[in-house]
Amino acid sequence: MAFLEINGLRKRFGSVEILKGIDVDLERGGFLVLVGPSGCGKSTLLNTIAGLETITEGEIRVDGRTINDLHPSKRDIAMVFQSYALYPNMTVAGNIAFGMEMRGVPAAERQKAIDKVAKVLQIGHLLQRKPSQLSGGQRQRVAMGRALVRDPKLFLFDEPLSNLDAKLRVDMRIEIKRLHATTGTTIVYVTHDQIEAMTLATKIAVMRDGEVQQFGTPAEIYNNPTNLFVADFMGSPAMNLIPATIGGNGNALSVVLQREAREPISLPLADAPTGLSAFYSKPIIFGVRPEALTDPEGAERNASNIATADCHIEVVEPAGSDTFAVTNLGGKAVVARLRADANIQPGTVTPLAFNLTKAVFFDPATENRIL
């Protein structure tokens, strides 16, 4: 039995359904990231776990105990808010101790707990300051300290890094990851940033319009997206999703990509998914990540199915660590990821290697993956 179980959770505001039957679970010590565009219901889902929003239907269980109707303070959870929600009228120490004070923990014990958390987060020198005298990163630490001091069963993070500048965000991301590794706590984390989701999670739930689109490990989500939305949302730069048709003959299928003013490219598929034969000579969406589309020298040596085709390079973007080349296939701009020192010029025709073992195919009508 999983540590956190959410079964058939529904949330309605009047006639509007915000959450449409959510099923996710998480093992003890896991890190679940709820990711999706704004308005997908991820924050609402987190709030229902916290008990700050009621649920219409379904069940939430933590460590075998149903917590549906418990008050937030009785759920043995701690939450870090997007704005940190530090009480402006209290010192850092007061903020950290407020929950214990409400539970009637004696002052001496509170002090001990504050000192312990301050040591872990290295905020000992800030304890007597007010939140307004802290920097963004320090506020973030204090907010985490307030959560840590409760030693809860479950940590809830609501977009905790979105108010920080880019560099600090990376630092705090590593810090959260380290915290998770050292304390072994169970965390549910909401973000709209797919990089945060990929780097932090042990499990990701990609959400859209109140539904979980895909639930799995970061690798599963990245390599085997179940539909177009997940494929497009996860990964930066995004996966190339190219309108194509299936050609070839009954035994050896191939992907046919149209090109502007040139004959189409035909890429032979060695081990095409079985479902693909039903799409013979029909339109599909051909998905290939930028790193699976590169110069022939840079292509993965041990990939079993690599096809090379000449492509007209329109734009070259050197990004320092990589060089991105943009070509046009099937009427869409397609990004290829090359080594930083790859010798490639815009306006030339250059062979590009498609790693077809990493390619995925979608049905344009249902937007689902063709397996």
Added chain:
Amino acid sequence: MSVIATPARQSAGGISARTVNRIVIYGLLALFALFYLMPLFVMLVTSFKTMDEIQNGNMLALPQAPTFEPWLKAWGETCVGLTCAGIKGYFWNSIKMVVPAVLISTLLGALNGYVLTKWRFRGHTLVFGLMLFACFIPFQSVLLPMATILGSLGRFGVTLRNATGFSFGLGNPTVNLVFVHVVYGLGFTTLFFRNYYEAFPTELVKAAQVDGASFFQIFRRIMLPNSMPIFVVTVIYQFTNIWNDFLFASAYAGTGDAMPMTVALNNVVNTSTGVVEYNVNMAAAMIAALPTLLVYVVAGRYFVRGLMAGAVKG
């Protein structure tokens, strides 16, 4: 600074158009300030003059021999109606009435604002709309219904006293006035606090809920300590209004020992025995106006400071 730093650019004539503008603007401002301060000045100087000086001298002239006699007389000896014991008793009447009325209406307004923004219920906009409507009810239209209600409360108080030996303040004119001012002030105080709490971060309330704070603990520990600016605004507004109120005061406590300051002052001025003692009247009026001035001077500072803090924090 820039003007000083670049004298060469100034016109050769010496006085630039900018300077002329300044002179005109400040001149007009000074004139208006003078116009507004004139009555206060006359009151102040008159209150320190003897009757002889008032009758023979210029109204605007400074007192030749300043004396505190009128102030002392207004405070302790002047006649209010038929009793001649000064206005001091009525001053305390007002304090006893205003302080509870201001505190109760402000706290209830804060509580209303808290519920209307952070614990929303079905129909909260309708309730707020009705509270807002209460701000526009003319005083005169509630005079008679309120008198009936206060009468009923008084009779209930008598019943209570007969039954328990204690009336719980029902029927007491001071309590009646506190009740009236609280009821009438609620619309305004609710409006103030509701609008302030509307912008108050809800995440703080949620965090406190997760921390296990109850409804009133959140109110007392999180909301109130962060409400200083609006608290001061509301207190100034309510204090000034209730202290200066004459209509309710004269209608429900217009006679007898519980008469507030405003009614007493009116009676001082209207007492028509012998010479009209302008100096005493002016001193009495100054005394009546002092508490509101004091509230402005003391609290206004916090008010501005609170506004600035809010602006910087964003």
